[in-house]
Amino acid sequence: MENVLATKTSPVNKTAHAFDKPRLEALLNRRFFYAPAFEIYGGVAGLYDYGPPGSSLQANIISEWRKHFIIEDHMLELDTSIMTPAPVFETSGHVARFADWMVKDVKTGDVLRADHLVKNVLEARLASDKEARGLAAQPAEADEKDKKKKKKKDQAKKAPVQIPDATVTEYEHILAQLDNYTGPDLGELCRKHSITNPDTDNEVSEPQEFNLMFTSSIGPTGQHPGYLRPETAQSHFLNFSRLLEFNNGRIPFASAQIGRSFRNEISPRAGLLRVREFTMAEIEHYVDPEDKRHERFHEVRNTQLDFLDRHVQVAGSTQVARMTIGEAVEKGIVANETLGYFIARIYLFLIKIGIDPSRLRFRQHMANEMAHYATDCWDAEIQSSYGWVECVGCADRAAYDLSVHSAKTGHALVVRQALKEPIVTEKEVAEFNKKNLGKNFGRDSAVIQTIIGNMDEVMLLKLKGELAQGAATITSPEGKEFKLTPDLLTIERKTFKQSIREYTPNVIEPSFGLGRILYSLLEHSFWSREQDVERGVLSLPAVVAPTKVLIVPLSAKEEFDPLVQEVSSKLRKAGVFSRVDDSNTSIGKRYARNDELGTPFGLTLDFACKLALPNPIF
Amino acid sequence: MENVLATKTSPVNKTAHAFDKPRLEALLNRRFFYAPAFEIYGGVAGLYDYGPPGSSLQANIISEWRKHFIIEDHMLELDTSIMTPAPVFETSGHVARFADWMVKDVKTGDVLRADHLVKNVLEARLASDKEARGLAAQPAEADEKDKKKKKKKDQAKKAPVQIPDATVTEYEHILAQLDNYTGPDLGELCRKHSITNPDTDNEVSEPQEFNLMFTSSIGPTGQHPGYLRPETAQSHFLNFSRLLEFNNGRIPFASAQIGRSFRNEISPRAGLLRVREFTMAEIEHYVDPEDKRHERFHEVRNTQLDFLDRHVQVAGSTQVARMTIGEAVEKGIVANETLGYFIARIYLFLIKIGIDPSRLRFRQHMANEMAHYATDCWDAEIQSSYGWVECVGCADRAAYDLSVHSAKTGHALVVRQALKEPIVTEKEVAEFNKKNLGKNFGRDSAVIQTIIGNMDEVMLLKLKGELAQGAATITSPEGKEFKLTPDLLTIERKTFKQSIREYTPNVIEPSFGLGRILYSLLEHSFWSREQDVERGVLSLPAVVAPTKVLIVPLSAKEEFDPLVQEVSSKLRKAGVFSRVDDSNTSIGKRYARNDELGTPFGLTLDFACKLALPNPIF
Numbered sequence A, B: 001m002e003n004v005l006a007t008k009t010s011p012v013n014k015t016a017h018a019f020d021k022p023r024l025e026a027l028l029n030r031r032f033f034y035a036p037a038f039e040i041y042g043g044v045a046g047l048y049d050y051g052p053p054g055s056s057l058q059a060n061i062i063s064e065w066r067k068h069f070i071i072e073d074h075m076l077e078l079d080t081s082i083m084t085p086a087p088v089f090e091t092s093g094h095v096a097r098f099a100d101w102m103v104k105d106v107k108t109g110d111v112l113r114a115d116h117l118v119k120n121v122l123e124a125r126l127a128s129d130k131e132a133r134g135l136a137a138q139p140a141e142a143d144e145k146d147k148k149k150k151k152k153k154d155q156a157k158k159a160p161v162q163i164p165d166a167t168v169t170e171y172e173h174i175l176a177q178l179d180n181y182t183g184p185d186l187g188e189l190c191r192k193h194s195i196t197n198p199d200t201d202n203e204v205s206e207p208q209e210f211n212l213m214f215t216s217s218i219g220p221t222g223q224h225p226g227y228l229r230p231e232t233a234q235s236h237f238l239n240f241s242r243l244l245e246f247n248n249g250r251i252p253f254a255s256a257q258i259g260r261s262f263r264n265e266i267s268p269r270a271g272l273l274r275v276r277e278f279t280m281a282e283i284e285h286y287v288d289p290e291d292k293r294h295e296r297f298h299e300v301r302n303t304q305l306d307f308l309d310r311h312v313q314v315a316g317s318t319q320v321a322r323m324t325i326g327e328a329v330e331k332g333i334v335a336n337e338t339l340g341y342f343i344a345r346i347y348l349f350l351i352k353i354g355i356d357p358s359r360l361r362f363r364q365h366m367a368n369e370m371a372h373y374a375t376d377c378w379d380a381e382i383q384s385s386y387g388w389v390e391c392v393g394c395a396d397r398a399a400y401d402l403s404v405h406s407a408k409t410g411h412a413l414v415v416r417q418a419l420k421e422p423i424v425t426e427k428e429v430a431e432f433n434k435k436n437l438g439k440n441f442g443r444d445s446a447v448i449q450t451i452i453g454n455m456d457e458v459m460l461l462k463l464k465g466e467l468a469q470g471a472a473t474i475t476s477p478e479g480k481e482f483k484l485t486p487d488l489l490t491i492e493r494k495t496f497k498q499s500i501r502e503y504t505p506n507v508i509e510p511s512f513g514l515g516r517i518l519y520s521l522l523e524h525s526f527w528s529r530e531q532d533v534e535r536g537v538l539s540l541p542a543v544v545a546p547t548k549v550l551i552v553p554l555s556a557k558e559e560f561d562p563l564v565q566e567v568s569s570k571l572r573k574a575g576v577f578s579r580v581d582d583s584n585t586s587i588g589k590r591y592a593r594n595d596e597l598g599t600p601f602g603l604t605l606d607f608a609c610k611l612a613l614p615n616p617i618f
Helices: A021-030 A052-071 A086-092 A114-132 A144-156 A165-176 A183-192 A233-238 A240-246 A310-314 A325-330 A337-353 A400-409 A434-441 A444-453 A457-468 A514-525 A558-573 A587-595 B021-030 B052-071 B086-092 B114-132 B144-156 B165-176 B183-192 B233-238 B240-246 B310-314 B325-330 B337-352 B400-409 B434-441 B444-453 B457-468 B514-525 B558-573 B587-595
Strands: A034-036 A048-050 A083-085 A099-104 A111-113 A208-211 A215-217 A225-228 A253-262 A277-287 A304-308 A321-324 A360-364 A376-384 A387-398 A415-432 A472-475 A481-484 A489-503 A506-513 A526-529 A532-538 A549-553 A578-580 A601-605 B034-036 B048-050 B083-085 B099-104 B111-113 B208-211 B215-217 B225-228 B253-262 B277-287 B304-308 B321-324 B360-364 B376-384 B387-398 B415-432 B472-475 B481-484 B489-503 B506-513 B526-529 B532-538 B549-553 B578-580 B601-605
Touching (some): A021 A532, A052 A253, A052 A277, A052 A337, A086 A233, A240 A277, A325 A337, A387 A400, A506 A514, A558 A578, B021 B532, B086 B233, B233 B506, B337 B360, B415 B444, B558 B578, B587 B601
Antiparallel strands (some): A376 A387, B099 B111, B215 B225, B415 B489, B526 B532
């Protein structure tokens, strides 16, 4: 089909108009990319339904993800249970620690997330200060309607307040390391900076922990509590032995899963960026803890990325450093090749589906911020109107999860590796003549065996020498002395041969929030034509565009029907999703409508009843 | 790639050995098609994890489903919230009626599903009777080991018991219409036929209803109860207005969704056929209640199917009738063309992915069995070792769901259709002179207006004639008479013009249980080679096979690595999932292992370091 669908490139100015979020939101709602779930029942915060273009965009992103990660690296795909019996998350630590800090308005009882409260209030004060100092950015252009709106909003707002320079610096410092505070820290910040509920101006309570897992009960007796998984990861780990066997016992390998997870967020307010139910894609890559090299690292070594490491953040800055992933690994900024390989692959994936590389950075977690299981963690953060938002996490979970589930269940989640060269070791070993020992020392026999059992190689050799001389004296920790002779024990050098190495692998985990990526992509793809600010356009790459081809018969006359059917059927058979717009409006209006859906190719059927050259849409 | 991958056909005998379920189950478990979820924690009944081949098989079935239904019929795809606020399912009727009947063992408290208990006990009695009469089917062939096993099993079993002919007939009659019984009916059957818990021989309690929805709570306050959806359908209906608008206000059209649903089954014991969490694919096709024709019905009219209608079942038989879907619709066996279109499309889909057409029938629901919303319903039932099992339901839900959600929310879920020809009607209308009426009759004015308001066309015409004569007398229901004159009211013929027709569409719903289809497909695909009963083979169609190509280097020597990499990379780039088996075993053993995975194509790399002709696997 390539030749039929090829478009001519026509240079356009995509930045003629400043990004207009309300306009994008209106488009997404009107064209049903997504909408609040249960809308006709009043909706539920943090729950969204994807309509036809949103579902299709998501399905295409998932399909690319599957190719880019699962097929490319021969990962083992899983599809596991969401409903999970409580003991699993007790072991993993989620029951104790998977929580956010919430505060309550002391008068209304409204619940707020503590860190978001601090962030919103301090950012508002800084913005007010900027305005008072006359530094606020004025929108480049705004039509009369917008100006009126703004004026009305300004009247409702409090007058701008300037704050001292030292306070500005302090606030900026707090915001730069916001994710590093504990609950009590946040409580203290509220008191110290008089942070109240902005909706009511009431004080807020001390932060309390709220567990983010949805609870339920399995079976008819009510005796089996369950949780909806907050991540897919745990079920990868529980299946580790089966996966390892499927991979013929070889390591490294990865398992992967795309599926729904649930988090009972405290008060979600940021559209698709903070939701209570979401589709995620997770990879668990199992690796030898003593060898975290990656055999395909050379393929990505020269990929240039923006890094924001933990030291820069703790120093109160957000200045990124640009370098290749090869350099970052060599310098020890990124801990190892495998982590580096995945960071680069994540970058390549996001760029491929249309994320703007200049609005993508990799930020390292600070010590307090890191999940309880992780030893190092980098987030792929994408910049949108919500600021820099984590869209992919890439953590080294070390051996934490496999170890705790092994310990709890008694089922060894380990790799048993046949050593090419068995490891041969020699050591001195004491053997006791228990009969003689009992006869001579009675109950003290056990004490003597313990003392000698605790001896290291040097001490055993000394004892061996003394026994060769005829006798030796040892002393218990309590100071009791025992005289030993060769009829009571012998010490000999023995050879040990180890042909199997057994170890718990480490896990590197790239974890993708697909809704966040999808929303960021929509922001990055949205613009308006220079001559027509009302005409929103989504420039989605063809690979993820919801509809690939728009079929536009020149008129709605019935004579076009057989041709429309034929073209549409041919595309369908080729697996290409097309959409016919045969409504009774102008070609221009029909194109505009499909610009909003991000359809990359157009096919106009004209009166000559043959395929016309496709008109480029942009 | 076709020419490289083409296989020679070699005739094989797939029915040399009788179907051996334990052997299939061992294969599926060993090769991790699926396994009990949370296995190392002891598992949870009714929850399963799909491993790599199972996930891949499922993903391929979904991909085909999307092409066969969504793309082919331009359906509008959705991806909606699983967590659902309680009011939605209160309105839909699920809170009141989505329940099964359970009984409790009166001594142990064990919970059993009432209809399954009756079925299992009566079937066991019939089997025992058959054996006692010497009619039990002997396995055609059984090796010594199997015979020993059977003997041991027989000893543990109770001795066969013959039952009277009349009882046999009665049991068969009960089983044929088992789905037609209510809870109290099932309780009476237990008493009448002395049905007890087969595990303990204890009596069971009266059947009680148990709601099958999992419950949870949304948000941090605990004040918003939620349910995990037991079907995806409701969220299609809630989004109806948005979908209709997306479809430019035109009808018919369909929405479609593939997603997870949850049912808290009472005591699930039938593998993938009865689970607590499952992936389903649902279509909601919205149609004019006055016109259920389907414009593509002619494409499927001649498809031959096996039908088991409700009359045959109520008469106690399970004899199918074979005819074309066209004939079934003409005869009124299937209610309308749209229902018929989908029944045929379901059939074609199932055959395409590898279901044996001779083990597929369409069974109509009986009156009591039908879901509370349905007006007609046909199940695609697939025969497996579990008997005939519903794998796809195809129901006409009429206007039930859209109507109840409209009524509850006040949001009109209707189609407004501009009529090509406005409907013009004329009727007699009374107009009152309220001033004069009040002066003459005081409070009775209202009574008079009600009497005349209730009159039909004939009565109004009579009254009009009398008034033209000067006066008329009317009588209230209580017998009071009023004398009317032309100054009090006039009756005139008026013209009404209706240019918009507003109606609630009906919904035809094909609903697929993907796990049930997947398991049935595995049974239909499984066989053993004539000369090697141990060697299980899955003959999956290439379109759904988990791995398409097996790459087998002739030896594990490193010299093959570059070639293996090259072939594997080329296939990857073409989007073809391949698997390399370079383990140190014979080619034959490696083929056997991949026969178990249903890999349709093999690619042997030989010492000449060039592509060898692929060896046919079967």
